[in-house]
Amino acid sequence: MSQTIVQTVSNAGNRLSLTSVDKAATSAEQEPSLYRYSHLLPSFDPNEPRALSHKDSRSFLANAVTNDLTPWFGTEISNVDLLTLNEEGRDQLALETARRGVLVFRDQEHWLNADTDAWVAFASYFGRLHIHPTSGHPRGYPQVHLVYRDAHATYNYELDQNITATVWHSDVSYEIQPPGLTIFFLLDQPKTGGDTLFVSQTAVLRRFSPAFVAFLRTLNAVHSGMSKPSIVAQGSEEGWFAEILWRMCIPYVQSHDGCHGRFNNLRVQVVRRHPVTGEEALYVNKQFTRRIVGLKKEESDNLLNFLCDALAQAHESQVRLKWRPNTVVVWDNRITAHAANLDFSPTGERRHGARLAAQAEKPIASSKGI
Numbered sequence: 001m002s003q004t005i006v007q008t009v010s011n012a013g014n015r016l017s018l019t020s021v022d023k024a025a026t027s028a029e030q031e032p033s034l035y036r037y038s039h040l041l042p043s044f045d046p047n048e049p050r051a052l053s054h055k056d057s058r059s060f061l062a063n064a065v066t067n068d069l070t071p072w073f074g075t076e077i078s079n080v081d082l083l084t085l086n087e088e089g090r091d092q093l094a095l096e097t098a099r100r101g102v103l104v105f106r107d108q109e110h111w112l113n114a115d116t117d118a119w120v121a122f123a124s125y126f127g128r129l130h131i132h133p134t135s136g137h138p139r140g141y142p143q144v145h146l147v148y149r150d151a152h153a154t155y156n157y158e159l160d161q162n163i164t165a166t167v168w169h170s171d172v173s174y175e176i177q178p179p180g181l182t183i184f185f186l187l188d189q190p191k192t193g194g195d196t197l198f199v200s201q202t203a204v205l206r207r208f209s210p211a212f213v214a215f216l217r218t219l220n221a222v223h224s225g226m227s228k229p230s231i232v233a234q235g236s237e238e239g240w241f242a243e244i245l246w247r248m249c250i251p252y253v254q255s256h257d258g259c260h261g262r263f264n265n266l267r268v269q270v271v272r273r274h275p276v277t278g279e280e281a282l283y284v285n286k287q288f289t290r291r292i293v294g295l296k297k298e299e300s301d302n303l304l305n306f307l308c309d310a311l312a313q314a315h316e317s318q319v320r321l322k323w324r325p326n327t328v329v330v331w332d333n334r335i336t337a338h339a340a341n342l343d344f345s346p347t348g349e350r351r352h353g354a355r356l357a358a359q360a361e362k363p364i365a366s367s368k369g370i
Contacts, residue, residue, distance in 0.1 A: 087125070090125050147351070197320050
């Protein structure tokens with residue numbers, strides 16, 4: 001008899017009993033002529049390989065040199081060739097990224113010398129690759145989002161009229177399925193400066209009082225790339241980068257509750273849960289979060305400012321990546337926000353980066369939410 005759909009273990013004699021559903025499935029399996037699709041019935045074979053079923057979920061780091069950047073967030077890794085990881089190694093990479101938030105891989109000459117097809121093939125293992133709505137990309141490779149700045153040109157919006165151009169954000173949080181595992185690397189970089197900063201949205205949430213976290217779990221927020229000060233979509237559609245508008249973004253429509261009609265599905269939980277680790281994370285950002293649903297404007301503005309300031313000022317929950325040639329960084333965009341440091345811009349040096357990001361699930365509310 002094949003494995004059944006549901007098994008109940010009796011305490012007496014450890015015997016198995018079948019539910020009525022099991023019996024129906026078993027009957028169909030035993031008499032395939034009675035059911036055309038009996039070969040497609042669910043099976044639960046314990047001998048089948050399962051994702052991350054191996055004893056050591058970090059064996060891909062067996063020969064690596066690792067250095068935790070903080071006790072709970074961020075790890076620097078050398079002596080691992082990303083492109084040679086097999087499926088088991090890539091599964092472990094995804095899990096370790098979810099656990100640590102951000103992984104910095106040094107000495108990735110193989111990666112930087114590989115062609116674009118190799119990058120796309122590697123990243124595609126983790127899911128359908130996100131195509132940015134407005135970004136320039138290498139010809140024929142829309143999955144590769146580029147950042148570029150030199151003395152004469154920039155292809156990413158910079159807040160030059162602000163005191164600081166550092167804007168903390170998680171990538172394209174206005175998408176229905178924002179990215180999860182994200183890969184970023186610099187093809188060319190200034191001699192110094194141009195660092196990338198990361199913050200753990202999980203660690204920041206943990207710093208809040210239990211009563212405040214319980215309140216946040218009840219809230220939803222509207223994310224959009226269409227309304228100022230966000231520039232990712234609006235900048236393109238108003239002509240700033242109009243030549244590279246690949247698809248229209250989902251618009252943001254203001255109303256009394258911060259969202260309108262058919263755009264209600266864009267409401268995202270303020271506290272989201274990671275589907276693998278179960279960890280909760282604060283999920284708002286200065287760049288794309290517009291409003292807390294159900295609060296009056298002053299209430300929403302004050303709360304969002306407080307939450308975004310908490311991310312920006314939580315130095316004990318941040319790491320700062322100093323780029324070196326042949327560095328590849330991997331982070332989990334569901335639980336990690338980041339910001340680029342543009343301190344190098346007065347020098348006119350070139351900073352040229354590429355990002356590949358696998359789309360993840362639609363954000364999941366905390367299981368503890370109301």
